[in-house]
Amino acid sequence: MMVLQKIHSLILVSLLTMLGLGLVQLSYGQNAMYQRFLRQHVDPSNRGGTNSYCDSTMRSRGMTTSTCKNVNTFIHESIQKIKNICNTPKVRCKNGRMNCHRGQARVTDCNKTGGSPPNCRYRARGSTRRIVIACSGNPKVPVHFDK
Numbered sequence: 001m002m003v004l005q006k007i008h009s010l011i012l013v014s015l016l017t018m019l020g021l022g023l024v025q026l027s028y029g030q031n032a033m034y035q036r037f038l039r040q041h042v043d044p045s046n047r048g049g050t051n052s053y054c055d056s057t058m059r060s061r062g063m064t065t066s067t068c069k070n071v072n073t074f075i076h077e078s079i080q081k082i083k084n085i086c087n088t089p090k091v092r093c094k095n096g097r098m099n100c101h102r103g104q105a106r107v108t109d110c111n112k113t114g115g116s117p118p119n120c121r122y123r124a125r126g127s128t129r130r131i132v133i134a135c136s137g138n139p140k141v142p143v144h145f146d147k
Helices: 002-021 028-041 051-060 079-085
Strands: 071-075 100-116 119-136 141-145
Touching: 028 071, 028 119, 028 141, 051 071, 051 100, 051 119, 079 100, 079 119, 079 141
Parallel strands: none
Antiparallel strands: 071 100, 100 119, 119 141
C-alpha cells in the first residue's frame, strides 16, 4: 500500500512539473476555440454567396441572437484543407502575434445591412481569395479568422 502511494505521488509530481514547464498541453481552451471557429466560419457543404444564405446561416449559427454580428466570413472548403493552411509559413496577425497563416479559399463574406436580432439582414459577397487564420495547438488547428 505504501509503495502504491509513493508511485501515485511521484506520478502527480511529474505531471505537475511537466505542466509547469509547458510540456503537457491542456487542450480544453484550444478545443473550445476550434469548435467556435468551426461554428462561425466553416461551411464546406455549401457554396454560399447569396444574401439569403448569409441571413439564414448567421441566424442558424447563433450570430444574431442578442446582437447582429457586423461582419463574418464563411469558408467553403473541407476542414482538412483549412487545417493544411496551418502548416504554411507563419505571418503576423492583425493583433501583432505570429501565429497566423495564409491560404487560398472559397468564401462568402457577410456584411450587416440592417434588421435587428434575431432577424438581421446581410449582404453577401462570394469569392475565392486569400484568407488569414490563426492556428494553435499540436497538431495545429484553426482557432481564429483574422482576415
